Amino acid sequence: MNDQTAMNSYRNQPDEEGRFGIHGGRFVAETLMPLILNVEKAWKESLTDQAFLDELNYYRKHYIGRPSALYFAERLTAHFGGAKLYMKRDELNHTGAHKINNVLGQALLAKRMGKTKIIAETGAGQHGVASATACALFDMECEVFMGAEDVERQKPNVDRMRLLGAKVHPVTSGTGTLKDAMNEALRYWVSNAESHFYIIGTAAGPHPYPAMVRDFQSIIGIEAREQILEAEGKLPDALVACIGGGSNALGLFHPFLDDESVAIYGVEAAGKGIETGDHAASLTGGVPGVLHGNRTYLLQDEDGQIKDAYSISAGLDYPGIGPEHAWLHETGRVKYVSATDEGALEYFRLCSRLEGIIPALEPSHALAFIGTMIGDMDKDQVVLMNMCGRGDKDLGAVLPILEKQGLL
Amino acid sequence: MRIAAAFEQAKAEDRAALGIFITAGDPDLETSKEILMGLPHQGVDFVELGMPFSDPMADGPSIQAASLRALKAGTKLRHVLEMAAEFRAAHPNVPLILMGYYNPIYIYGVDRFLDEAVSAGVDGLIMVDLPPEEDEELCLPARQAGLDFIRLITPTTDDARMPVVLANSSGFVYYVSITGITGTRSASADSIADAMARIRSFSALPAVVGFGIKTPEQVREAAMHADGVVVGSAVVDQLAASLDQDGRASASTVSATLALAKALAEGRHRQA
Numbered sequence: 001m002n003d004q005t006a007m008n009s010y011r012n013q014p015d016e017e018g019r020f021g022i023h024g025g026r027f028v029a030e031t032l033m034p035l036i037l038n039v040e041k042a043w044k045e046s047l048t049d050q051a052f053l054d055e056l057n058y059y060r061k062h063y064i065g066r067p068s069a070l071y072f073a074e075r076l077t078a079h080f081g082g083a084k085l086y087m088k089r090d091e092l093n094h095t096g097a098h099k100i101n102n103v104l105g106q107a108l109l110a111k112r113m114g115k116t117k118i119i120a121e122t123g124a125g126q127h128g129v130a131s132a133t134a135c136a137l138f139d140m141e142c143e144v145f146m147g148a149e150d151v152e153r154q155k156p157n158v159d160r161m162r163l164l165g166a167k168v169h170p171v172t173s174g175t176g177t178l179k180d181a182m183n184e185a186l187r188y189w190v191s192n193a194e195s196h197f198y199i200i201g202t203a204a205g206p207h208p209y210p211a212m213v214r215d216f217q218s219i220i221g222i223e224a225r226e227q228i229l230e231a232e233g234k235l236p237d238a239l240v241a242c243i244g245g246g247s248n249a250l251g252l253f254h255p256f257l258d259d260e261s262v263a264i265y266g267v268e269a270a271g272k273g274i275e276t277g278d279h280a281a282s283l284t285g286g287v288p289g290v291l292h293g294n295r296t297y298l299l300q301d302e303d304g305q306i307k308d309a310y311s312i313s314a315g316l317d318y319p320g321i322g323p324e325h326a327w328l329h330e331t332g333r334v335k336y337v338s339a340t341d342e343g344a345l346e347y348f349r350l351c352s353r354l355e356g357i358i359p360a361l362e363p364s365h366a367l368a369f370i371g372t373m374i375g376d377m378d379k380d381q382v383v384l385m386n387m388c389g390r391g392d393k394d395l396g397a398v399l400p401i402l403e404k405q406g407l408l
Numbered sequence: 409m410r411i412a413a414a415f416e417q418a419k420a421e422d423r424a425a426l427g428i429f430i431t432a433g434d435p436d437l438e439t440s441k442e443i444l445m446g447l448p449h450q451g452v453d454f455v456e457l458g459m460p461f462s463d464p465m466a467d468g469p470s471i472q473a474a475s476l477r478a479l480k481a482g483t484k485l486r487h488v489l490e491m492a493a494e495f496r497a498a499h500p501n502v503p504l505i506l507m508g509y510y511n512p513i514y515i516y517g518v519d520r521f522l523d524e525a526v527s528a529g530v531d532g533l534i535m536v537d538l539p540p541e542e543d544e545e546l547c548l549p550a551r552q553a554g555l556d557f558i559r560l561i562t563p564t565t566d567d568a569r570m571p572v573v574l575a576n577s578s579g580f581v582y583y584v585s586i587t588g589i590t591g592t593r594s595a596s597a598d599s600i601a602d603a604m605a606r607i608r609s610f611s612a613l614p615a616v617v618g619f620g621i622k623t624p625e626q627v628r629e630a631a632m633h634a635d636g637v638v639v640g641s642a643v644v645d646q647l648a649a650s651l652d653q654d655g656r657a658s659a660s661t662v663s664a665t666l667a668l669a670k671a672l673a674e675g676r677h678r679q680a
């Protein structure tokens with residue numbers, strides 16, 4: 001690729017060292033270095049291996065159920081009274097979220113590398129369930145690391161993983177959430193380096209994971225681009241997706257990054273409000289640092305100690321963000337905004353009542369942001385959001401709150 | 409200089425050099441300073457002083473807990489550097505190596521950190537999460553500033569990769585004797601012997617073994633093959649066992665920790 005294209009496109013990151021601007025990289029212990037170099041090599045080879053791509057496409061179609069629908073949310077659109085709202089229905093995927101898109105890709109890669117043991121970390125449990133599912137399908141062993149607090153918050157997913165044959169390790173170190181689960185998964189990988197493949201669940205971690213996960217998730221945006229052109233005869237005016245580590249968002253955004261007319265919004269979790277300090281908005285409230293194999297924006301104190309993130313949504317409760325988002329933030333191509341617990345809860349209910357779609361708490365954050373801006377847009381404009389997961393897993397956490405507010 | 413001299417002296421005495429790891433500020437600054445100051449008097453040849461980090465990804469439960477105790481006690485990177493300076497004033501010849509993770513240094517500022525570390529009399533750095541692929545971050549600036557950058561070699565480092573890892577290494581080569589995190593399992597003497605031979609075929613630097621070595625007997629076994637031996641988690645465990653119910657230092661914390669260091673130092677001698 002020559003310098004000209006490099007400067008004129010947002011779509012050709014990272015460089016050979018896995019850098020997105022200053023972000024990304026490979027900040028891992030030496031024990032893991034040979035492994036991630038192997039993963040990178042296998043992944044690059046797979047990109048031109050037609051048999052691999054055919055197999056991936058086969059499972060996408062017949063197992064995940066892709067392409068997922070693009071749905072015009074008519075009643076929410078009427079409710080907002082502004083631009084038309086479309087939803088990319090990745091909550092209809094097998095296992096109920098976008099996570100399976102990435103897991104199938106990585107599991108097939110593991111298979112190609114001759115690995116039969118899988119490690120995964122999980123927050124909301126969606127990535128854990130997707131990993132357990134792929135392991136059942138491909139006859140692999142599955143070890144899932146999940147923060148002890150999340151094991152409580154997302155019990156239905158823990159039960160699903162167990163039924164699927166995975167071993168769930170509750171992690172009690174730190175605050176027992178996603179960051180600690182990732183630490184523990186990395187420790188387990190260091191200890192079982194030769195035999196295991198680590199399927200990271202978001203577009204973060206050491207190179208090549210951020211780019212690889214993005215590419216496996218980009219099927220979302222590739223389909224959405226075609227579908228919206230068919231439905232509306234034009235590109236959308238805005239894209240919106242929620243951000244934990246950033247994989248569903250990048251999956252939607254990446255194929256549109258060079259379409260200048262498309263405004264792009266990533267929605268971080270503002271928890272109880274950015275000003276309270278209890279949030280998970282790494283770009284809004286963090287500074288660049290190095291954790292979990294990459295440089296990116298992190299919630300941390302002035303001495304470089306990582307702070308605990310907070311969000312009602314277990315899937316967004318992470319003090320970092322994928323390095324490509326850090327770069328897209330600095331270049332200004334994507335605008336990063338936030339939505340609170342309260343906003344997410346409101347739209348969790350509203351979307352259920354108006355569309356008959358129970359969204360996961362994560363995309364409820366995207367809806368909450370949309371609620372603040374779509375009403376001011378023109379009626380012939382189009383907003384496309386990623387409905388990246390369904391909310392069944394969240395009923396245990398949400399219903400008591402709605403009940404208390406008398407909203408059921 | 410101090411690092412090379414310490415290994416030469418050990419060699420002249422036909423023994424291995426013993427390194428002890430403790431976490432700065434564990435369980436509090438005063439106590440850990442007392443332990444640090446006392447280590448050379450037990451026969452310890454060099455010290456690895458851990459810089460506490462909230463997310464120590466390559467460490468097992470013992471050193472994770474030590475890090476958290478130190479952070480809870482308010483330990484900051486500048487305190488670690490102050491401790492290093494005090495150690496240097498008291499022990500002009502004993503090598504002191506700072507060990508930890510990159511983020512606190514990155515946030516402190518690499519140049520400022522290197523300036524202050526050099527002024528404090530630090531000899532070298534071991535950075536768990538900075539492989540050779542990231543040498544421009546800290547390794548090259550540290551070497552430029554006159555600090556050694558000590559690299560970990562692991563069982564997963566194959567012959568093709570060995571020269572890559574050793575390229576900008578200095579001081580000594582630290583062999584992680586297990587595929588794993590600190591303080592979990594122990595390596596066999598045979599595997600250590602093989603690894604030392606392999607490292608020596610690639611590098612003239614002293615070859616040191618660590619991770620999973622806990623007892624004076626294991627030190628002695630490793631000392632048969634290595635130029636140096638490091639013990640960390642076992643020392644941290646001894647310290648932890650002496651704490652009171654609230655995790656605070658007790659009257660025996662310093663003495664119990666130093667007593668183990670002394671016993672371990674006996675193992676440096678290759679004959680019993």
Ligand SMILES: Cc1ncc(COP(=O)(O)O)c(C=O)c1O
Nearest residue numbers: 126244245246247248315362389
């Ligand atoms: C439904 C759903 N959406 C979003 C996320 C956040 O992850 P990411 O930002 O990588 O899409 C999760 C994570 O568990 C999730 O389950």
